[in-house]
Amino acid sequence: MHICKNNIGKTLLIILILGIYNQCNAQFSGNEDEDIERKGTMFVGGSLSLMLGSITFLDFSPHYGYYLTDRLSIAGGLTGAYYGERYQNYTFKTYIYGGRAFARYDVFKQFFVHAEIEALNIENNSFLTPTINRKWLYSPLMGIGYKQKFSELSGGYLLLLWNFDESMEYPYGNPIIRFGFDFGWGKK
Secondary structure (H helix, E strand, O other), X not given: OOOOOHHHHHHHHHHHHHHHHXXXXXXXXXXXXXXXXXXXXXXXXXXXXXEOOOEEEEEEEEEEEEEOOOOEEEEEEEEEEEEEEEOOOOEEEEEEEEEEEEEEEEOOOOEEXXXXXXXXXXXXXXXXXXXXXXXXXXXXXXXXXEEEEOOOOOEEEEEEEEEOOOOOOOXXXXXXXXXXXXXXXOOO
């Protein structure tokens, strides 16, 4: 889910701080579980986004991944989105599609770093061009994430990403906040 509100960002920061405190407390108390062996396991997941109002944004981004080591995973996926803007005498609607590839490294049990390249095909939103043109945008994204496990290999995650290509054409601004899920399977 992509959210661009300041109050939600503050709430997420508090959640991340509490999670870091909880993780540090568990490490120093000596009650930490053994690391789960993930190397060679696969996972499927994705994120959903919804924003309503004068700007409407609906996004579905599934992905499929693999753990190269117990802490390092790679994945690739697709993105499909609807974007619409409504103002007094102006309406713009478009469909966005593309793909992404990313790598995640688990720093602690619940915290990870995330690096991604995202390719989006967007419609040109220009008052100066009477024809409809589509073009590809390639954006490097990096950030941190927090995951809450449902089982040994499955759980939900929260990502705080930064887009290093700050062109005006990109459909959402910095920071990018995503909610999603991963469901893993593999060797036991």
